[in-house]
Amino acid sequence: MGRLVPAVTRSLDILELFLEGDGTLSAPDVTRRLQLPRTTVHELLTTLAARSYVVPVPDQPGRYRLGVRTYQLGSRYAEQLDLAAEGQQVAREVAETCDETVHVAILEDADVIYIAKVDSTHAVRMVSAAGRRLPAHCTSVGKMLLASLPEAELDARVEGRDLAAMTPNSITDPGELRTALAGIRARGLAFEHRESNPDVSCVAAPVRDSAGRVVAALSISVPMIRWSEAREAELAELAAKGAADLSVRLGHRARS
Known part of the structure; x- marks a missing residue:
């Protein structure tokens, strides 16, 4: 700092x-x-x-x-609170469909902050909390958000930083991270396989605002004991739908 x-x-x-x-x-x-x-x-x-x-x-x-400027800043903050409220509602709907843990997160500097979370009802589930902060490069939501940044902004958040590992599977090489982000941009989804938690895999999709900007990401997190290729494909589709639903709530209209 x-x-x-x-x-x-x-x-x-x-x-x-x-x-x-x-x-x-x-x-x-x-x-x-x-x-x-x-x-x-x-x-x-x-x-x-x-x-x-x-x-x-x-x-x-x-x-x-x-003065009025403080009101304008407060109004912008209130918009973020709306994102959290809408995100919590959509996360609940997604969790009810798949019965897995669902998060909505935003990017702050080189970290992600979870602003909404709904737990799975399974006895074995991911332990986390709304408000938690994690290194973006170790999470599916974080990689999704990093991949959505313009190149210059990505450089400012990543270059020269120590990409610390949370597990042996975490990406710690900047070149490897950029390759992973390019793949995420191409497919519009981000995956994390035991990179922030050795027992959990996740899939995330982008959430857009009324101007089409990526402002958050929605993820589904699953313990490895319930993860499979078939389950991955199913949850990827559900995460994409949930993120699209949340985007619509924020005023986004997808192009035809």
Whole structure:
């Protein structure tokens, strides 16, 4: 990780102060509560106001409240919450069909985060949890999401990083990973055979938003004792259908 930028940290500290009290603050309030120089506070508030993150309070000279830009960011976050809610519903429907563990995950940097999960009812099943973070290159959802990135963005997330192994089957060579991602792009599905868990295989398909962008991936995870070539083909078809259903819920319309 790179170093923290003090000016950005202080700006965020100021914005978080608005979560308390009546939602309005003056420059002296900020100076006192954050123990910052008055000149620094004035410059930061001026910058935040210029970008509409804070705005002056009408009829209260010198006081500020949160601006429209923070609302826009919050709205975008709410859209992600919608993805989680819709993903949970579709994951439940897929799990009811196959009685295996179903995940929906998003990509963050070089990791995946599971935002929805429905368990199998079998006694032997994958143990995981929504909110868990795993290296993208070790999972079917992660490889599906990496394969969907533009080349420059993929380079930024993968090049120069240590591709750590979670099991002896994990891909740790960048060249091998790129070959695997090319195959995933070609077939539109990603498979993982005991790469993040020595006892589990998975298949994943892409989830698209209204603009056609891949924003998540849906996977089905199966213990090796229930995995076979016939089962793999069946679950691949089901994962693709589940991902397509979730995409439709997000406003995606596939081309004819």
